[in-house]
Amino acid sequence: MNNKNELIGRVKEIHRFPVKSILGESLSEVSIDNRGLCGDRLWAIKNSNGKFGSGKTTRRFQKIDGLFNYRARYEDNTLIITMPDGSDYRGDNNAVNEVLTDWLGFQVTLAQEESISHFDEGPISIITTSSLRMLSQELGEPVDPRRFRANFLIDTESTGYLEEYWVDRLIKIGPTVALRVVAPLQRCVMVNNAQEELKQDVRVLRNLVNNHNATFGVWAKVERNGEVNVGDDIILQ
Known part of the structure; x- marks a missing residue:
């Protein structure tokens, strides 16, 4: 090798x-x-404590069940989130935060990466x-x-x-x-x-x-x- x-x-x-x-x-x-890949893990779901949704809980991340029921893609440069019922919401529309909050049952927002990587x-x-x-x-x-x-x-x-x-x-x-x-x-x-x-x-x-x-x-x-x-x-x- x-x-x-x-x-x-x-x-x-x-x-x-x-x-x-x-x-x-x-x-x-x-x-x-x-x-890395342009746009990869550029966004995260953030809870009211400022932690990002993940499959595990750490200092920065919070375990949130059911995240694999949601899907994300880009259309041109616009983020699109697909909810569990198949409905799509644009990432640049504040309605996406309300819908994610309703589905998950607690307050969340869609947050773009800042100084610290989401990787x-x-x-x-x-x-x-x-x-x-x-x-x-x-x-x-x-x-x-x-x-x-x-x-x-x-x-x-x-x-x-x-x-x-x-x-x-x-x-x-x-x-x-x-x-x-x-x-x-x-x-x-x-x-x-x-x-x-x-x-x-x-x-x-x-x-x-x-x-x-x-x-x-x-x-x-x-x-x-x-x-x-x-x-x-x-x-x-």
Whole structure:
């Protein structure tokens, strides 16, 4: 795994999550800037105590149940929130705060990122089909990649938990983008949670805790901006 300029796979899926901790959108292409995927986790649901909605409670975040019942996407540069009943609200319309408050049952507002990032660990998250195959074998059934809310799913014919070998390495995606892999991604209870047709499954996190130090995939920072498309080659440098 130490080869220079090794083709390690291709971009299979691109996902962006405009609002932290709710469902997002699948893309065929995306722009990358210094912050990460343009618009990714740029917004969050903030409660009256100033904490942001999440799957866990920390100093900055507040666990809010049912966040996967909501979805966010962009239409041009306008944020659109889809409620559990399928109704859409623009992020620049104050009505969205009233509707979210009604649905959740307590006061919230939609808040754009300010000086402190909404990211848990880092700007861009990456998983591979190889690691998914390994985890699926360990659990005895296929594991859906949606559970990990990764920005990039990389299709590779290699075997094993490849990402472990990429830490501190540079990966080039397509003709322009370069990312520096920083560390494995720590996982929390959100990987177990039901979303869309996926059911709650406590075995996912349990397996990662017992066998993989509660990590799956890696996070990376941006070293060179540009565009990424589904199908782009990924070169390990």
